[in-house]
Amino acid sequence: MDPTDLWDEARRGDRRALARLLRIVEDRHDEARPVLADAWRRRPPSHLVGITGAPGSGKSTLTNALIATWRALDRRVGVVAVDPSSPFTGGALLGDRIRMQEHVGDPDVFIRSMSSRGRLGGLADTTAALVTVLGAAGFDPVVIETVGVGQSEVEVVHHADTVVVVLTPGWGDGVQADKAGILEIADVFAINKADRGSTTDTRRWLESMLEMAPDTNWEPPIVDTVATEGTGIDELADAIDRHRRHLITTDEGRRRRDRRVRGYVEAAVAEGMRRRMSGPDLDGVLAAVSSGALDPWTAADQLLGS
């Protein structure tokens, strides 16, 4: 079937057509380029929501609860879940099955798990491509859920319009420098599993850290949630909507879109370079570097043709 026909089917809610478009893009089939060009042209102003937090903070459950809230508002929800996988467990596949269960049969929810290893493309570039296709297929919001808070995952959620950082009670205990990094990227905080302990300390810690932050005209709201019971989810969805309105009514929305465009182009360039890094030319260069005749940095200059 022609990709153009696939689009029509996908926008009408045909899951198989959408799945095929996503697969074309993810597997870098020959048709990927026209599909992506098409998707970019068609893309509506979908709201891109990043959800991140430490493993075990309940991000998936929270995402599922948010989906239910958005569905009640008749929104079509797309999700790209960046899952780690491994030859040992096949993590992504497992994740897919668990996640899909709740919303299976709902044609207006589409969840795609993406393994962060063993992909043909780079993490950032593949996420950009999948998110673009979901947006073009009419999903709004489109959620990017990441498993960890490593640099590459932070990079990926950084391209969202609104970033939700999920914490748990007790998270503020102790001094760990690496906690601070996620403060910078959060537009909304959810303290999830609020039934497991007092959220006061985490909230207080967040507030004191936010006080030290540079002044902006958006103060990240902090919402207590119990995702497993659906508690606080409406408030969280409200906070996300408020941030969306903030983006629209201020310069910040345009600034983020510009940053995202730059990020997408950079990821695509990196991906293009990676594909070039093969062939007999490269083998000769690598052999020279291995022998010590050439250093990696001069080799890179040669490969870049400068």
Add this chain to the structure above:
Amino acid sequence: MDPTDLWDEARRGDRRALARLLRIVEDRHDEARPVLADAWRRRPPSHLVGITGAPGSGKSTLTNALIATWRALDRRVGVVAVDPSSPFTGGALLGDRIRMQEHVGDPDVFIRSMSSRGRLGGLADTTAALVTVLGAAGFDPVVIETVGVGQSEVEVVHHADTVVVVLTPGWGDGVQADKAGILEIADVFAINKADRGSTTDTRRWLESMLEMAPDTNWEPPIVDTVATEGTGIDELADAIDRHRRHLITTDEGRRRRDRRVRGYVEAAVAEGMRRRMSGPDLDGVLAAVSSGALDPWTAADQLLGS
């Protein structure tokens, strides 16, 4: 001072000369290229040890304890600590001070903390450069200690000869797919904080996971440690040395060096591309992508000149 003179000073144990070489390389000064070419030519077969694990597993304390053991064997130890930092806390700087304390004044230990944000170069490329300089200055082993187990950090330790993964008692509890990823990269396991609980479950979990791993001629040893008391550190150092011998006596050593060379060249190419991604040409392309006239993937092709 001429970089060649700095090398002579650095190899004689002059910390200020070494610090200057590292700064030239890290800050991408004009002299960085000849310094790196020089370092690559001079590099001796230093053993590159990666140490990684979840935040809070005690990696820094373990690294410090290993340094003491290696110093007792009269080895000169270099460390590149990949620290997250943030405008809020200045994490790397703090880390530097804490880490340096114990071995301050020992000219045969050099520890360099590297912030993973706000650097001019990419994480992988800067690590490669620092590690190359430390090796060329005569440090052996050279340790790369990373804070998290995100993808970019896994990439960085993947370039080591021997990767130590640090776990804690109770780590095997519950099923989390993202645990499996680190099994793939480990050559040696340390179950640290063995005084805080039984290591039996974690050990059993690891053993059962390793049984499912593809057959190789190296079975990752599992060492119980209490880094704060120095317990198990000699055994850990032994396990690392055994792996080093394994690399030398099998094909695996060459295979890893080749992989590292490829990784270094790829990182340098990515870095070179990143520096190119600026200027008026790019601005025009980004504006076209923002307006929807061009998609990011076609834009990347144009920028790559293909």
